[in-house]
Amino acid sequence: MSNNINGDDGTPGFGVYLHWPFCAAKCPYCDFNSHVRHKPVDQREYVTGFLSEMAAMRQETGPRTVTSVFIGGGTPSLMEPQTVEASLNGIAKYWGLPEGIEITMEANPSSVEANRFRAYRKAGINRVSLGVQSLNDADLKFLGRLHNVEEAKIAIGLARDIFPRLSFDLIYARPKQTLDAWEAELKQAISYAADHLSLYQLTIEDDTPFQALHRAGKLIIPSDDLAADLYDVTERVTRDAGLLNYEISNYAVPGAESRHNLTYWRYGDYVGIGPGAHGRFTGDDGFKHVTITERMPEQWLDKTRQTGHAIVEREKLDRHQQGDELLLMGLRLVEGLDVPRFEELSGRTLNQEALNNLAMDGLIEPVSNTRLRATQSGRMVLNSVVASLAG
Amino acid sequence: MKPMTNTPLSNIRNFSIVAHIDHGKSTLADRLIQQTGTLQARDMKDQLLDSMDIERERGITIKANTVRLEYKAQDGQDYVLNLIDTPGHVDFAYEVSRSLAACEGSLLVVDASQGVEAQTLANVYQAIDNDHEIVTVLNKIDLPAAEPERIKEQIEEVIGLDTADAVEISAKTGLGIPDVLEAIVKQLPAPQSGDRSAPLKAMLVDSWYDTYLGVVVLVRIIDGEMKRGQNIRMMGTDAKYLVDRVGVMTPKLVPVENLGPGEIGVFTGSIKEVADTRVGDTITEDKRPCTNMLPGFKPAQPVVFCGLFPIDADDFEDLRSAIGKLRLNDASFSFEMETSAALGFGFRCGFLGLLHLEIIQERLSREFNLELIATAPSVVYKMNMTDGTETEMHNPADMPDIVRIRSIEEPWIKATILTPDEYLGSILQLCQERRGIQTDLSYVGKRALVVYDLPLNEVVFDFYDRLKSISKGYASFDYQLAEYREGDLVRMSVLVNEEPVDALSMLVHRSAAEKRGRVMCEKLKELIPRHMFKIPIQAAIGGKVIARETISAMRKDVTAKCYGGDVSRKRKLLDKQKEGKKKMRQFGRVEIPQEAFIQVLKVDS
Ligand SMILES: Nc1nc2c(ncn2[C@@H]2O[C@H](COP(=O)(O)OP(=O)(O)O)[C@@H](O)[C@H]2O)c(=O)[nH]1
Ligand SMILES: C[S@@+](CC[C@H](N)C(=O)[O-])C[C@H]1O[C@@H](n2cnc3c(N)ncnc32)[C@H](O)[C@@H]1O
Ligand code: SF4
Ligand SMILES: [Mg+2]
Numbered sequence: 003m004s005n006n007i008n009g010d011d012g013t014p015g016f017g018v019y020l021h022w023p024f025c026a027a028k029c030p031y032c033d034f035n036s037h038v039r040h041k042p043v044d045q046r047e048y049v050t051g052f053l054s055e056m057a058a059m060r061q062e063t064g065p066r067t068v069t070s071v072f073i074g075g076g077t078p079s080l081m082e083p084q085t086v087e088a089s090l091n092g093i094a095k096y097w098g099l100p101e102g103i104e105i106t107m108e109a110n111p112s113s114v115e116a117n118r119f120r121a122y123r124k125a126g127i128n129r130v131s132l133g134v135q136s137l138n139d140a141d142l143k144f145l146g147r148l149h150n151v152e153e154a155k156i157a158i159g160l161a162r163d164i165f166p167r168l169s170f171d172l173i174y175a176r177p178k179q180t181l182d183a184w185e186a187e188l189k190q191a192i193s194y195a196a197d198h199l200s201l202y203q204l205t206i207e208d209d210t211p212f213q214a215l216h217r218a219g220k221l222i223i224p225s226d227d228l229a230a231d232l233y234d235v236t237e238r239v240t241r242d243a244g245l246l247n248y249e250i251s252n253y254a255v256p257g258a259e260s261r262h263n264l265t266y267w268r269y270g271d272y273v274g275i276g277p278g279a280h281g282r283f284t285g286d287d288g289f290k291h292v293t294i295t296e297r298m299p300e301q302w303l304d305k306t307r308q309t310g311h312a313i314v315e316r317e318k319l320d321r322h323q324q325g326d327e328l329l330l331m332g333l334r335l336v337e338g339l340d341v342p343r344f345e346e347l348s349g350r351t352l353n354q355e356a357l358n359n360l361a362m363d364g365l366i367e368p369v370s371n372t373r374l375r376a377t378q379s380g381r382m383v384l385n386s387v388v389a390s391l392a393g
Numbered sequence: 394m395k396p397m398t399n400t401p402l403s404n405i406r407n408f409s410i411v412a413h414i415d416h417g418k419s420t421l422a423d424r425l426i427q428q429t430g431t432l433q434a435r436d437m438k439d440q441l442l443d444s445m446d447i448e449r450e451r452g453i454t455i456k457a458n459t460v461r462l463e464y465k466a467q468d469g470q471d472y473v474l475n476l477i478d479t480p481g482h483v484d485f486a487y488e489v490s491r492s493l494a495a496c497e498g499s500l501l502v503v504d505a506s507q508g509v510e511a512q513t514l515a516n517v518y519q520a521i522d523n524d525h526e527i528v529t530v531l532n533k534i535d536l537p538a539a540e541p542e543r544i545k546e547q548i549e550e551v552i553g554l555d556t557a558d559a560v561e562i563s564a565k566t567g568l569g570i571p572d573v574l575e576a577i578v579k580q581l582p583a584p585q586s587g588d589r590s591a592p593l594k595a596m597l598v599d600s601w602y603d604t605y606l607g608v609v610v611l612v613r614i615i616d617g618e619m620k621r622g623q624n625i626r627m628m629g630t631d632a633k634y635l636v637d638r639v640g641v642m643t644p645k646l647v648p649v650e651n652l653g654p655g656e657i658g659v660f661t662g663s664i665k666e667v668a669d670t671r672v673g674d675t676i677t678e679d680k681r682p683c684t685n686m687l688p689g690f691k692p693a694q695p696v697v698f699c700g701l702f703p704i705d706a707d708d709f710e711d712l713r714s715a716i717g718k719l720r721l722n723d724a725s726f727s728f729e730m731e732t733s734a735a736l737g738f739g740f741r742c743g744f745l746g747l748l749h750l751e752i753i754q755e756r757l758s759r760e761f762n763l764e765l766i767a768t769a770p771s772v773v774y775k776m777n778m779t780d781g782t783e784t785e786m787h788n789p790a791d792m793p794d795i796v797r798i799r800s801i802e803e804p805w806i807k808a809t810i811l812t813p814d815e816y817l818g819s820i821l822q823l824c825q826e827r828r829g830i831q832t833d834l835s836y837v838g839k840r841a842l843v844v845y846d847l848p849l850n851e852v853v854f855d856f857y858d859r860l861k862s863i864s865k866g867y868a869s870f871d872y873q874l875a876e877y878r879e880g881d882l883v884r885m886s887v888l889v890n891e892e893p894v895d896a897l898s899m900l901v902h903r904s905a906a907e908k909r910g911r912v913m914c915e916k917l918k919e920l921i922p923r924h925m926f927k928i929p930i931q932a933a934i935g936g937k938v939i940a941r942e943t944i945s946a947m948r949k950d951v952t953a954k955c956y957g958g959d960v961s962r963k964r965k966l967l968d969k970q971k972e973g974k975k976k977m978r979q980f981g982r983v984e985i986p987q988e989a990f991i992q993v994l995k996v997d998s
Contacts, residue, residue, distance in 0.1 A: 226949040
């Protein structure tokens with residue numbers, strides 16, 4: 003098995019996403035489609051479901067050349083290696099798995115899971131994204147995580163040895179976090195020599211325990227001003243370490259950007275397999291088609307048994323919606339928005355007056371004759387930037 | 394059908410009730426109706442004469458109303474007692490004066506636990522001006538805090554009325570109600586005998602729109618008779634109608650054959666709109682007109698103006714039709730279309746006063762379900778132009794070029810405030826801040842009675858609210874329009890991101906401009922959300938900036954994590970954001986929430 007992973011060819015690409023919907027415990031900030039089951043789940047049933055859903059999706063996409071695979075969750079490192087292997091074999095069967103494409107798996111850094119790393123690598127995983135979240139035990143506890151800093155360090159070390167590519171996630175802008183404390187923590191993280199970091203500011207999501215605490219005034223997150231300053235610190239420290247802030251919350255050694263996530267942000271095509279997965283692929287009519295599957299794992303299983311797939315929502319996007327989505331995703335990237343592609347997908351040109359205003363305010367800038375991006379200050383207010391350009 | 398002529402003039406009493414708000418006027422009216430058996434118990438509901446929801450809820454009478462009571466007195470004779478319930482508020486002073494002019498006497502109701510208040514004074518003086526005999530009624534004597542003796546002294550002292558024959562009652566329990574009826578018969582005069590054979594001469598007291606009957610007109614007959622089939626003429630408007638129904642209110646309309654001198658009743662005659670009838674007008678026979686019109690007729694004059702705009706531009710048509718419907722029953726407010734760069738299409742409306750404004754606004758939102766933005770109330774300014782002409786200005790946005798104005802005059806009022814001693818200092822300060830000129834200060838027991846001349850434009854802002862909060866609700870306030878006086882007035886405009894916002898411009902006295910400008914800017918700073926760029930907010934007179942604030946640029950508005958599957962959700966959020974934008978008014982590049990207009994116009998220093 004080669005340790006070489008193909009370079010980015012700059013195209014939007016075609017990715018396959020597979021969702022593992024279980025976690026050992028639910029983190030209080032998390033609104034992902036993740037579920038805790040107290041009885042062990044029969045993973046073979048899920049493999050069967052995945053394969054049957056792949057067959058159904060393949061009917062819709064037709065033959066495509068896969069450019070990346072991503073196994074996300076939930077906690078995919080709770081999957082047995084055979085489950086991972088069978089799933090990858092399924093993808094290979096329906097679309098093909100070209101040599102050297104990026105195959106990522108999300109993993110949690112607890113010791114039990116780290117023990118499986120070698121087997122995952124054997125199954126074909128060549129990139130791991132570790133949910134480290136913090137390098138501070140008190141904060142890990144506050145975040146409801148099951149691991150401690152020591153375990154995280156061991157997991158990082160193991161992963162670095164085993165996988166050609168390693169990324170890890172940190173959540174910052176935590177309650178009471180100071181600029182200095184974050185800078186120190188971030189520098190420590192960088193010293194662990196991952197080639198990629200996802201650095202997310204803590205977001206209070208709807209219907210989470212953190213939201214209830216936040217509403218009750220018992221959880222206070224940094225003000226917008228402090229959050230902006232934290233973001234600036236992050237930008238400075240990563241840049242000094244040679245990491246490129248290639249997307250709002252993602253930082254990579256040049257060449258180590260996540261191929262799979264670039265597909266999302268470049269508004270490429272992808273299929274979504276497994277409970278609560280989203281897919282978006284271009285149909286024969288030239289428009290983007292959205293698929294959304296059943297979120298509840300057991301119901302998802304039932305549906306795959308009954309109809310071969312568990313797609314519960316389909317939508318054909320109109321030009322207007324395509325334009326808005328491309329803006330939402332494309333402007334997150336440092337490489338910027340592909341303007342001619344925007345015009346092609348949306349059937350309109352960008353509002354010149356809005357562009358002028360944004361440029362005057364230093365929020366957007368051209369990257370080339372055909373590309374436009376948000377500046378560092380533009381990124382911090384990207385929702386408003388997008389709103390002023392959206393149709 | 395009942396002929397009215399059965400009741401000799403000597404057995405008719407026409408009276409009204411005057412009182413400060415909440416002293417028990419409506420409750421007493423209910424008791425009188427009940428006691429005389431005018432309505433069966435099952436038809437009784439509280440505050441019978443206040444027929445609008447808003448009247449009942451707020452405990453105020455907006456429209457004059459009337460009820461005819463039949464009463465067998467202790468002398469064994471049958472009397473007809475016509476009660477006209479008048480609006481107590483100064484905004485409706487003219488309507489009140491016409492109602493009073495239709496009667497010979499008044500019941501002065503004073504809460505025996507509260508004593509004389511500002512409206513007590515204003516209303517009783519009006520009754521005295523109308524040569525009324527007055528029966529003093531001390532109400533709420535059931536309350537432990539009632540001090541009828543002390544309040545009587547107060548009435549003698551402050552108003553100068555003899556209280557020897559005052560009646561002490563509880564309108565709530567019904568105690569003393571028979572005494573009130575006896576006092577009406579004994580202490581109030583019968584109508585002066587008119588000439589039944591003379592040409593019809595009647596005063597138009599009020600009118601209202603009834604869904605079944607059309608416009609109903611309340612009249613007091615002076616001379617002659619009014620009957621069905623008669624051709625009548627309104628002398629002020631010169632409109633002619635055929636009377637198709639004559640009746641009395643019990644308080645339901647009961648038809649009668651005719652109405653004679655001294656009597657109060659109603660008629661209908663296919664009149665289209667209330668606006669076709671003018672309170673105070675003289676009604677006569679078309680063929681055989683009377684010689685002199687009644688004195689005192691004047692058309693309703695709006696005093697306070699404001700712009701009303703639908704929050705949702707799509708509601709403009711609904712607003713137009715709602716205003717039209719309200720106007721059907723209330724000729725005293727005026728409206729014309731107005732366009733504002735800030736607020737779009739709406740109406741500039743004129744009102745008799747602040748309460749009137751508030752009531753109309755509330756009825757529009759409540760009865761017609763309209764969400765409105767009201768601009769700052771403005772008074773009517775008189776502009777003396779350099780070319781010698783004079784114009785009236787209802788809207789600061791219409792201010793002529795300053796070089797063409799020689800001087801500006803503004804309306805002043807005479808304000809009467811009664812307050813417990815301890816709040817006097819702060820109240821004087823408030824009046825002083827509002828450019829008030831004190832003309833009198835005396836004491837009513839432990840309470841101070843202050844009279845101030847005040848510019849109305851200082852009162853239309855939250856003067857009343859401030860007064861209430863300063864005095865914890867204990868001060869009472871009433872006012873009368875006085876005269877126009879020249880003032881050093883300037884137009885203050887508000888600029889958001891360098892662009893003037895027309896809906897926020899206002900005329901202010903030069904001395905108050907800076908403070909008002911500052912408050913306005915501070916408030917707007919709070920109300921306008923941060924944008925991607927910084928926004929200067931300025932108040933300016935002419936080209937000169939007198940106050941300034943800056944809304945700093947928003948620093949963070951971004952979704953940290955964004956996965957593939959999230960796109961649908963992000964798009965939905967974006968769509969929501971777009972929806973939210975519709976609730977904003979676009980000002981150049983700045984989006985101002987509707988709410989900001991509503992809030993900012995409420996403020997004052
Ligand atoms: N205790 C007591 N309360 C009264 C009496 N008369 C009226 N009220 C109350 O005083 C309030 C104001 O009465 P209302 O008749 O509406 O006053 P109006 O504003 O003058 O019409 C109401 O809550 C009445 O129930 C009374 O004789 N005794
Ligand atoms: C799909 S989650 C799952 C990864 C893995 N299950 C874990 O938690 O380690 C991916 C990342 O999103 C981030 N994340 C989840 N919820 C978040 C929140 N409310 N605010 C900020 N980041 C969050 C975390 O860093 C997390 O590692
Ligand atoms: S482990 Fe990851 S997916 Fe699971 S609940 Fe925690 S943050 Fe969410
Ligand atoms: Mg009342």
